[in-house]
Amino acid sequence: MVHSWSGPAQPSSGRLPHAFTTPGSSSFVEFLAGHAPELLPGNRPLPAGEVHAPHGTTIVALTFDGGVVVAGDRRATMGSMIASRHIEKVFPADEFSAVGIAGTAGLAIELVRLFQLELEHYEKIEGSLLSLDGKANRLATMIRGNLGLAMQGLAVVPLFGGYDLDRRVGRLFSYDVTGGRYEEHDHHAVGSGSVFARGSLKKRWSAGMDAADAVRVAVEALVDAADDDSATGGPDHVRQIWPVVATVTAAGYLRVADDELAAAVAGVERARRGATDEEDVR
Numbered sequence: 001m002v003h004s005w006s007g008p009a010q011p012s013s014g015r016l017p018h019a020f021t022t023p024g025s026s027s028f029v030e031f032l033a034g035h036a037p038e039l040l041p042g043n044r045p046l047p048a049g050e051v052h053a054p055h056g057t058t059i060v061a062l063t064f065d066g067g068v069v070v071a072g073d074r075r076a077t078m079g080s081m082i083a084s085r086h087i088e089k090v091f092p093a094d095e096f097s098a099v100g101i102a103g104t105a106g107l108a109i110e111l112v113r114l115f116q117l118e119l120e121h122y123e124k125i126e127g128s129l130l131s132l133d134g135k136a137n138r139l140a141t142m143i144r145g146n147l148g149l150a151m152q153g154l155a156v157v158p159l160f161g162g163y164d165l166d167r168r169v170g171r172l173f174s175y176d177v178t179g180g181r182y183e184e185h186d187h188h189a190v191g192s193g194s195v196f197a198r199g200s201l202k203k204r205w206s207a208g209m210d211a212a213d214a215v216r217v218a219v220e221a222l223v224d225a226a227d228d229d230s231a232t233g234g235p236d237h238v239r240q241i242w243p244v245v246a247t248v249t250a251a252g253y254l255r256v257a258d259d260e261l262a263a264a265v266a267g268v269e270r271a272r273r274g275a276t277d278e279e280d281v282r
Helices: 028-035 105-126 132-144 147-151 194-204 211-228 258-273 277-281
Strands: 059-064 067-072 076-078 081-084 090-094 097-104 156-164 169-175 181-184 187-190 244-249 252-255
Touching (some): 059 194, 067 090, 067 156, 067 169, 067 211, 090 105, 132 181, 156 244, 194 211
Antiparallel strands (some): 059 067, 076 081, 090 097, 169 181
């Protein structure tokens, strides 16, 4: 959505307002707060009464030898209704990090877009990438700015992961609605199906996994969540709807192809009914 500039009038000479040309913070959010605060998600007025909006769940993330996997199901709900069967909840934050969203879907997607712009703005101003800890802290600050909306039931709870270029490992961070930031070890899940997904991750995660193993574990955790949580959508063979799964390594962000996910789902289903590959073919 394109917003019109509501700050100082543009000079008649056709030049940009001084706000755009004056050196300042490397944070785009701080720039916006100083010159057009009404455009920040947390500063927008809401109508009186209860607000009904689609909610997205479930997000899982885990580390493997060389990076992280972040994955999410495709369902969004509104009360007892399915609002969408194919929403996307996992996005690249920048080249070496990814963010998965749970909570109020519209606000969460807007927050992710603002976070992407925040990291891009920093890179352009400073000429270098923000550290992974710095990215995690910036996201915490943005969530804290959304606290007013969260208190009205419009909460956004992301799960952030990336490849730490300094430590050369994958790392995960979770958050609460107040902007509290917590580093998670090995694996984590958020959303309404997170209790079931975490149980699956505890059983299936192991040290030294490669990317393919980690993707299979993430898919199985989402399948387990969908088995017991009505707000989590399982793989849909009829509509060919698969989870959104991404890996982040030293090579960068990579979304896993649908055919690979279909094969991973088929493997989980074969294992659960005790079929061998030969029996599955017959």
